[in-house]
Every structure is written in structure tokens, then in C-alpha cells.
Amino acid sequence: MLSRRIIPCLDVRDGQVVKGVRFRDHVVMGGIVELALRYRDEGADELVFYDITASPEGRSVDRGWVERVARVLDIPFCVAGGIRSVDEARAVLHAGADKISVNSPALERPALIDELAAAFGVQCVVVGIDSLRDADGEWHVRQYTGDPAKTQALARRTLDWVVEVQRRGAGEIVLNCMGSDGVRAGYDLQQLRTARAVCNVPLIASGGAGTMEHFRDAFVEADVDGALAASVFHSGAIAIPDLKRHLRDHGVVVRL
Amino acid sequence: MAVVLVDAGGTNIGSVRYALQRLGVDAALTADPARIRAADKVILPGVGAAGPGMARLRELGLVELMRGLTRPVLGVCLGMQLLCTHSQEGDTTCLGLIPASVGRFAEAPGLRVPHMGWNRLVAKRPHPLLAGLGGDDQAYFVHSYAVPVGEYTLATADYAGEFSAVIARDNFHGMQFHPERSAAVGARLLKNFLSL
Numbered sequence: 001m002l003s004r005r006i007i008p009c010l011d012v013r014d015g016q017v018v019k020g021v022r023f024r025d026h027v028v029m030g031g032i033v034e035l036a037l038r039y040r041d042e043g044a045d046e047l048v049f050y051d052i053t054a055s056p057e058g059r060s061v062d063r064g065w066v067e068r069v070a071r072v073l074d075i076p077f078c079v080a081g082g083i084r085s086v087d088e089a090r091a092v093l094h095a096g097a098d099k100i101s102v103n104s105p106a107l108e109r110p111a112l113i114d115e116l117a118a119a120f121g122v123q124c125v126v127v128g129i130d131s132l133r134d135a136d137g138e139w140h141v142r143q144y145t146g147d148p149a150k151t152q153a154l155a156r157r158t159l160d161w162v163v164e165v166q167r168r169g170a171g172e173i174v175l176n177c178m179g180s181d182g183v184r185a186g187y188d189l190q191q192l193r194t195a196r197a198v199c200n201v202p203l204i205a206s207g208g209a210g211t212m213e214h215f216r217d218a219f220v221e222a223d224v225d226g227a228l229a230a231s232v233f234h235s236g237a238i239a240i241p242d243l244k245r246h247l248r249d250h251g252v253v254v255r256l
Numbered sequence: 257m258a259v260v261l262v263d264a265g266g267t268n269i270g271s272v273r274y275a276l277q278r279l280g281v282d283a284a285l286t287a288d289p290a291r292i293r294a295a296d297k298v299i300l301p302g303v304g305a306a307g308p309g310m311a312r313l314r315e316l317g318l319v320e321l322m323r324g325l326t327r328p329v330l331g332v333c334l335g336m337q338l339l340c341t342h343s344q345e346g347d348t349t350c351l352g353l354i355p356a357s358v359g360r361f362a363e364a365p366g367l368r369v370p371h372m373g374w375n376r377l378v379a380k381r382p383h384p385l386l387a388g389l390g391g392d393d394q395a396y397f398v399h400s401y402a403v404p405v406g407e408y409t410l411a412t413a414d415y416a417g418e419f420s421a422v423i424a425r426d427n428f429h430g431m432q433f434h435p436e437r438s439a440a441v442g443a444r445l446l447k448n449f450l451s452l
Contacts, residue, residue, distance in 0.1 A: 002415055003374040003394060040439070045374055046396075071274045076396055076437040096270045098398070098437060121304045123370045123398040171370050171398075202372045225368060255374040255394045 003255045004219045004247070005045040005226030006240055007204060008233045010035055011052045012081070015065060018052070019231050026052075029234045032065050036073050039233065042240040044075065045255055048101065048174070048228060050128075051081025053147065060088040063095045070096020078126055084112065086119045093124060101126035101174065104143045107154065107161075110168060117169025122201075127170040131158040131191065132178045139191055142178060162195050173199055174228060176206040184210025184232065192222035204228050212238060212246040219252045259283040259450065260295040262322075264302060264312045264335075268434065272301045272332060275436035279447055287316045296327055297450060302334030306358070306401070307346030309338050322351055328452040329353075329428050336423065336430025337401060345401050353428045356403045356420070367416045370400040375413040375433075377421050377441070383410045385422060385429055385448050393441045395421065395433035403432065 010017045010032065017035050018026040029035065036047055049069070051061040061081040069077060080101035083089050089100045100120075106112050106127055116125045130142040132153070139158035144150040162173060175195050177188035187208045196203055202225040205218040209229035218227045232238040244254045259276060261269055261283045269285060276283045276299075283299065284291060292298055300322070302309055313319050322329070331339045338350050343358035350358070361369045374394040379386050389411070402419040405412055411422040413433075422445075423430045429449065435442035 001376065002371065003376075005373050067270075070271055071277070074275065074278065074437060074439050074443060076398075076434070094270055096274060098268070098271065098434070121400075123372065123400065172372060200368060201370070202368050223366075225373065256392070 001253045002225075003045065003253050004224075005204075006043070006215070006243060006254070007046045007048055007226050007228040008039045008044050008240075009048045009050065009206065009228045009230045011050050011230065012065070013051075013053055015062070017234070019234055033068055033072060035234075036069050036077070039240070040073060040075050043244055043256070044240055046075060046226070047073070047077040049077060049079050049081075051079070054082030058082070060084070061092055063091055066092055066095040066097050080126070080128055084108070086115050089116055089120065093120060099124050099126050099172070101128045103128035103130065106165065107141065107143045107156070110164065113165055113168035113170055117171070122169050122171035125170055126172045126174060127165040128174045128176060129158060129161060129165075130176045130178055133191070145178065158191075159194060159198055163198050166199065166201055170201060172202040172204065174204040174206050178207060180208030181206070183208065186210060186214040187218040187222065187227070189217055189222050192218060192224055196223050202226065210237075212243050215243060216247055216250050216252060219247065220250070257281070257297065257450070258295045259297040259299065260292055261285045262292060262298060262300045262318065263287045264300065264309060264316065264318070265304070268333065268436065269301050271434070271436045272299060275443065275446060279443060279450065281450060287318065289317065289321050292318070292321060293325070297452075298325055298327065298329045300329065300331045300335035300338065302332065302338060304334055305345055306334065306337055306343035306348040306350065309334050310348050310350060313338070319351065323353060326427060328449065330449050331428070331430040332436070333399060333432060333434055336432055337403065339428050339430050340403060343401060354408050354423055354425045354430065356406055356408060356423065358401050358403055360401050361415065364416050370398055371402070371415045372398045375415065377411045377413060379411045380409050383424060384452060385424060385445065386410055387448050388444050389441070395435065395438040395441055397433045399432060403430070
């Protein structure tokens with residue numbers, strides 16, 4: 001049986017891990033390698049590093065820290081941040097990342113997903129989707145969310161984009177429900193369930209984890225493959241070994 | 257001990273190399289036939305598709321060389337699949353060192369492809385490659401194509417049915433998961449390979 005994954009997310013800015021609330025007001029949480037190893041030791045199944053300012057600043061991810069992480073880390077990790085070409089993706093993968101995640105650049109030019117899948121296989125290609133429910137009651141995609149001043153609301157419906165990115169070659173989708181991000185009131189189960197129904201590749205829940213029950217709910221009620229969280233892990237509010245035992249005791253298959 | 261990583265263009269080459277470094281082994285990354293032939297251990301990593309993987313081996317003139325190796329060889333992920341006879345992925349003729357046909361995971365309700373994540377390894381027969389493997393040990397998989405269970409199967413995993421997680425025939429070995437990304441379990445299995 002495939003285990004459900006617990007995935008700490010490390011937002012990277014200027015070579016350090018930061019965290020903001022609702023994508024704003026970032027504070028430094030620690031060094032990249034130091035936090036990566038801490039989470040590995042605690043039993044994280046995978047790590048995601050987001051270079052959160054790369055896309056708004058129009059630059060690609062810094063390869064130096066990717067290589068430093070790859071040398072010491074023995075669990076998989078995914079890198080996101082301003083990757084907008086096959087060559088940039090190749091550099092990050094060759095530096096040692098297992099997967100690359102694209103978000104804003106894929107919205108600028110959806111064919112990027114096709115190109116990445118053709119070059120590296122779908123298993124390397126993660127598409128991150130930042131989504132928020134709008135006044136019309138529909139979930140819509142947001143772009144450039146790393147910088148509040150540049151964040152744009154798009155006409156594109158989230159569910160349409162979930163379907164399109166799979167057709168183009170996404171091997172995994174991280175759905176970041178911005179309405180619940182950073183406020184620890186639980187994952188957006190309704191949105192995740194709706195996305196799950198149209199998602200045949202692994203789906204990762206992101207945004208809103210506050211308690212161990214929230215993780216259980218995402219796995220049991222929204223059938224996601226992995227749950228991503230940042231602040232509850234960075235702050236120590238939830239210890240990963242405790243979380244995994246809790247999940248196991250509630251019938252969720254995990255790696256202990 | 258000379259360990260070489262065959263540079264067939266896979267993107268996980270760096271990760272495998274670092275994993276070996278963590279075990280104290282500095283593996284050379286090479287496509288040089290003489291170095292590969294002279295190595296004590298040969299590792300064929302690989303991420304990507306079977307067709308381009310075989311094409312790359314042909315371009316490098318390594319197909320017959322790989323077939324003729326007599327020292328321990330380990331294929332990782334796509335590298336393991338390339339050791340087999342044939343892959344459904346791109347209808348590709350592979351190296352034919354392990355008599356298996358690689359097929360795509362069958363469509364099934366609720367079955368997500370690629371199979372991505374940690375899954376439990378179940379040993380099927382004793383082999384030095386599996387020394388120390390515990391009953392709850394899990395490894396990290398990322399793949400859409402899989403090798404069915406056969407007489408070459410050393411260990412399986414279950415994803416809507418059993419498939420081969422570790423295979424071996426003569427001096428050729430394969431791991432479908434990524435030992436370089438499978439924490440202590442992966443390190444143990446890599447160490448076992450280096451000790452063969």
C-alpha cells in the first residue's frame with residue numbers, strides 16, 4: 001500500500017526559510033540545509049522548497065542551495081520558483097532536485113508543462129496551483145502570489161486548470177487553497193474533494209493545516225495523496241512523529 | 257573499489273552520486289567504455305522515458321558493453337527497466353538482461369499514475385542485496401511503468417497488485433524505487449549492492 005505523504009514546505013527567500021501569513025509579512029524560520037535535515041530526521045516523507053520571490057522578480061531558482069540540499073538529504077525534494085524553460089528545469093534537476101514545480105510560468109505559457117514532461121517525464125513535473133474562491137462562487141487561479149503587490153487574479157477557473165495541466169503532462173498537482181493558507185483553520189476540504197474528482201495524478205493538499213485532525217480529514221475525506229504544511233511544523237505546534245502515529249491510529253497508511 | 261555511474265543522461269545521476277558519497281564511495285560519472293568495463297561495480301541510474309534512455313545508450317555505444325558486463329550491475333528506476341527485455345513505453349527494445357516485459361500500470365478507479373511516494377518492500381526470496389531489510393521498511397517510488405512479478409523478483413511492492421520492486425539475474429540487479437531518496441532503508445540497500 002502506498003503511504004500518504006507528509007510534506008513540510010520551506011519557503012525560501014534570500015537563502016533562508018521564511019514563512020508569512022496569507023502569503024504576506026515573511027519572517028525568517030532558519031537555514032535551508034538545517035531545516036531540511038531536521039524534517040528528514042523527524043520523518044518527513046518529502047520536502048518542497050519554494051523560492052517564493054523568483055517568479056515575481058523574473059529570475060530562476062538559485063541552484064547553489066539546491067545542490068547543497070541534494071548532497072545531504074536522502075528523502076525526495078521538489079523545487080519551485082521561477083522555472084520557465086526546459087533548460088532552467090534541467091539545471092535544477094541536475095543540481096539534485098527530484099521534481100520541479102511550476103506555477104506562474106505555466107500560467108504565462110501552458111506549453112511549458114508539455115515541454116517539461118517531454119524532456120524529463122511526467123514524474124518530474126509538478127504543477128502548483130494557487131486558488132481562491134471569488135465573488136462568483138467559483139475557484140479561480142492566482143498568479144505571482146509570492147509578491148502581494150504583483151499577485152493577479154485570473155479568469156481561469158481552478159478546476160479547468162487542474163484538468164488542463166494533467167492533459168499537458170503534470171505528474172502531480174499541489175493545490176494551494178489561499179483562503180485557508182496560514183490561518184490554521186483546516187484544509188479546504190470542499191475544494192480539495194472537488195479537485196480530487198477530476199485529478200487522476202497525485203494530488204497534494206496545501207494551505208490551512210492547524211491540527212492533526214486537519215491532516216486526517218484531508219486524507220480521509222478528500223482522499224489526497226499528500227498534505228503539505230509549513231507553519232505548524234516550523235513553529236513546533238505539530239511534531240511529525242506524533243502526527244504520523246495519530247494518522248496511523250486513525251487508519252491512514254503512513255511511513256513510520 | 258571502482259564504482260561508476262553510467263552517464264546516460266538521467267537527471268537523478270547527481271542524487272545517486274551524493275548517496276554513494278554519503279556511504280564513503282566516490283563514484284565516477286562516465287560514459288567511457290573502458291572505465292565502465294574496468295569498474296568493480298556499475299550503476300545505471302535513470303529518470304525519463306525508456307525510448308530516449310535506450311537511444312542514449314546506443315549513441316554512446318554502450319549497449320553491447322552493458323550486455324557483456326560480468327561484475328555487479330545495478331539499474332535504478334528507469335535504469336532497472338532498461339535491463340529488461342522490452343518496455344511498453346514507446347514500444348522499446350531494452351537490454352534483454354532480465355527476462356521481463358515492462359508495462360504501464362493498468363487504469364483502475366482511484367489508482368493514480370504515476371505511482372509516487374513511499375511503499376512497503378516485501379522480500380520474496382533471500383538475497384544478499386536485501387540483507388537487513390525489515391518487514392515494515394518502505395522505499396520511495398516514482399514511476400508509471402512497472403516490471404511484473406517473475407522468477408527474477410527479489411522483492412515486491414503493492415499498488416493495486418504486486419509488482420517487482422527489486423529484481424536480479426546473474427550479476428544484473430534492479431531497484432524500481434530510488435534508494436538514493438529512500439532514507440536509511442535506501443542507504444542500506446545501496447550498501448548491500450556495494451558489498452556484493
